[in-house]
Amino acid sequence: MALSGVSFMSSTLLFFLALLFLFHPSVGKTTFSFELHHKFSDQVRDWVRSTSGVSVDNWPQPGSPEYYNTLFHHDRVLRGRNLAASSTPLVTFVDGNLTLHLQLGFLHYAMVEIGTPAVKFLVALDTGSDLFWVPCQCIQCANSTSPLVQGVESGVYSPNISTTGKYLPCSSDLCDSRTLCSGTNSQCPYKVDYVSANTSSSGVLVEDVLHLITEDSQPKAINPSVVFGCGQIQTGAFLRGPALNGLFGLGLGNQSVPSILANSGLIANSFSMCFGSDGFGRINFGDKGSSDQEETSFVVAQSHPTYQINVTDIQVGANVISIRPGLLPIFDTGTSFTYLADPLYTDIGDSFDKQVKEPRSTLNSTAPFEYCYDISSNQNSILIPKINITMSSGANFNVLNPIVVLTSQVQNIYCLAIVKSDGLNIIGQNFMTGHRIVFNREKGVLGWKEFNCYNTDGAATPSVKSPAMSPTSAVSPSAVNPEDTTTVGNRTQIHATSSGHAAHPAFVYVFFTILSVLASFF
Structure with missing residues (x-):
C-alpha cells in the first residue's frame, strides 16, 4: 500500500x-x-x-503483502555492501539480496524478475533441487488469489510475450529429457518429482533473461540468459504451498542458475545464504565467504549430486552420539525442518528427552514433532541441551535453533524440531538459522559462520519483532523470549517472560497451528 x-x-x-x-x-x-x-x-x-x-x-503491517513488497522495493537501492573480497563481483537479484522467511512452510523467499518486459515472482529458494521454474501457461497451477500470496507483486510470464524469451530446443545440452522429444528442434519438456508425496512440476524449458545487479559501490545491471521451467502443471504440495509462485533451484546440476552464471564467467562458482534470526536473510552469488569461517568438504554423488557432507558425531548436551560411516546428511534450504532417519533420529531424540526437565507433553497436535514438552504458566526459563554437529573436517556446527514453541489457549509446549524420515537425512533450514552458509562449489566445500545478516562484520543485531509471523500468532500468555539467554555448561537457558509479543525466532517459532504442508519437504 x-x-x-x-x-x-x-x-x-x-x-x-x-x-x-x-x-x-x-x-x-x-x-x-x-x-x-x-x-x-x-x-x-x-x-x-x-x-x-x-x-x-x-x-504496511508486518506480515502483510504490502509489507514484503515495500521491503523488496527498498532493498534495491541499498548497495555498496561486499560480504567478501572476490576477484569477481558479488551478484544478486535486481530487487535486492533480501530473502524473507514467510509462513509458506517457513522457507526463505526472494523476489526475482525475468523476461522483457520484466515479470516478478516470489520464489522459494531450494538448494535441494536444480531447476528454477515459475507458473507459466498454466494448465494446473496454484491459485494465484490464495491469501498466502495475494497482494504480493507478481505478474504472468509467457515466452510468447517476452521479447527476449524462447523455448529451449531438444538439441540443447541443457535438455535432460531428450528421450521425450519428438525431434531435435521440438521444445524440451521437463518434469521434476520432489520427495514430498505426489509433488511435481512439469512443463517446457525456456531461455530468457534474469535481471541481476552487482553488489558493489557502483552497482551495474546484468541480464544473463538462463534456463528455467515454464511450469504448466503443478501437483501435490505445490498446489497449496510452499512454492505457490515458483521455486528457485540452487543445486549442483548444469541447469541451476548458479551453474549457468559460473559457467558463463559472470561469478565465482560459489554463493551464500544468510538466515537471520528475525526472519530476514541474504543471498549473494559469487560469495566465497570469509577466511575465518568453518568448512567441510562436500561428498558429491555422481548420479544425483547434492550438498552432502560427512558427519562424525553429534553432541546433544552432555552426550556424544557417534555417526556410522556413510551417513551423509544433505544441507537443504528447501526443507523447513531437519529430517533424520533411525537410528540417528531416535538417538538424538532420546538423548534430548533425558536431559530436559519439563514433562513430556500429551497434548494432541497436528505438528509433525514427537519430542514435545509442556511449559507451565509460571515458568520463567527453559534449559535445553545444546546441539553441536562435528564434521569429518573436525569443524563444529553449532545449532542455534533446535526447538519450536507451539502456543494455544489450552497449553504452551516446545518441541525438538526434528522429523522422522524413512531414509534421507536432511539438515533443514531451521538448523541453519543464525548462520551464513556458503556453498562453495569451486572448492567443493560447505562453509558456515554464526552471522548477523545485516552487518558485514557479523555483529549482533538489535532485536526486532519478526515479520515472518502473522499478527494473530503473536500473542501468548507466557511467550518464550530467547533473546534473554545464558549458557549453562552443555545447555542453553532460555528465559521466559509474560508478554504479549511473539518469541524471537532465534531459537523458537511461535504459532497456533501448523499446516499439513510442514510435514512435506522437497
Missing part, C-alpha cells in the same frame, strides 16, 4: 531521520546498517509517533 502526497514525503523524511537516530553508523563506514530494511519496525513507528505526532496507521 503506497503512501501519497504530503503524507508520503513527510513520512519518508521522518523515516530516514529515525534511521539516523536509531542506527547511526560509526565513522569510517560507507553504508548504513541493514536495519534500513526494517522501515516499518516497531522502533521506527514508536519514534515517529512520539516525536512528530504523524499517523503511521497507513504504514
Whole structure:
C-alpha cells in the first residue's frame, strides 16, 4: 500500500531521520546498517509517533503483502555492501539480496524478475533441487488469489510475450529429457518429482533473461540468459504451498542458475545464504565467504549430486552420539525442518528427552514433532541441551535453533524440531538459522559462520519483532523470549517472560497451528 502526497514525503523524511537516530553508523563506514530494511519496525513507528505526532496507521503491517513488497522495493537501492573480497563481483537479484522467511512452510523467499518486459515472482529458494521454474501457461497451477500470496507483486510470464524469451530446443545440452522429444528442434519438456508425496512440476524449458545487479559501490545491471521451467502443471504440495509462485533451484546440476552464471564467467562458482534470526536473510552469488569461517568438504554423488557432507558425531548436551560411516546428511534450504532417519533420529531424540526437565507433553497436535514438552504458566526459563554437529573436517556446527514453541489457549509446549524420515537425512533450514552458509562449489566445500545478516562484520543485531509471523500468532500468555539467554555448561537457558509479543525466532517459532504442508519437504 503506497503512501501519497504530503503524507508520503513527510513520512519518508521522518523515516530516514529515525534511521539516523536509531542506527547511526560509526565513522569510517560507507553504508548504513541493514536495519534500513526494517522501515516499518516497531522502533521506527514508536519514534515517529512520539516525536512528530504523524499517523503511521497507513504504514504496511508486518506480515502483510504490502509489507514484503515495500521491503523488496527498498532493498534495491541499498548497495555498496561486499560480504567478501572476490576477484569477481558479488551478484544478486535486481530487487535486492533480501530473502524473507514467510509462513509458506517457513522457507526463505526472494523476489526475482525475468523476461522483457520484466515479470516478478516470489520464489522459494531450494538448494535441494536444480531447476528454477515459475507458473507459466498454466494448465494446473496454484491459485494465484490464495491469501498466502495475494497482494504480493507478481505478474504472468509467457515466452510468447517476452521479447527476449524462447523455448529451449531438444538439441540443447541443457535438455535432460531428450528421450521425450519428438525431434531435435521440438521444445524440451521437463518434469521434476520432489520427495514430498505426489509433488511435481512439469512443463517446457525456456531461455530468457534474469535481471541481476552487482553488489558493489557502483552497482551495474546484468541480464544473463538462463534456463528455467515454464511450469504448466503443478501437483501435490505445490498446489497449496510452499512454492505457490515458483521455486528457485540452487543445486549442483548444469541447469541451476548458479551453474549457468559460473559457467558463463559472470561469478565465482560459489554463493551464500544468510538466515537471520528475525526472519530476514541474504543471498549473494559469487560469495566465497570469509577466511575465518568453518568448512567441510562436500561428498558429491555422481548420479544425483547434492550438498552432502560427512558427519562424525553429534553432541546433544552432555552426550556424544557417534555417526556410522556413510551417513551423509544433505544441507537443504528447501526443507523447513531437519529430517533424520533411525537410528540417528531416535538417538538424538532420546538423548534430548533425558536431559530436559519439563514433562513430556500429551497434548494432541497436528505438528509433525514427537519430542514435545509442556511449559507451565509460571515458568520463567527453559534449559535445553545444546546441539553441536562435528564434521569429518573436525569443524563444529553449532545449532542455534533446535526447538519450536507451539502456543494455544489450552497449553504452551516446545518441541525438538526434528522429523522422522524413512531414509534421507536432511539438515533443514531451521538448523541453519543464525548462520551464513556458503556453498562453495569451486572448492567443493560447505562453509558456515554464526552471522548477523545485516552487518558485514557479523555483529549482533538489535532485536526486532519478526515479520515472518502473522499478527494473530503473536500473542501468548507466557511467550518464550530467547533473546534473554545464558549458557549453562552443555545447555542453553532460555528465559521466559509474560508478554504479549511473539518469541524471537532465534531459537523458537511461535504459532497456533501448523499446516499439513510442514510435514512435506522437497
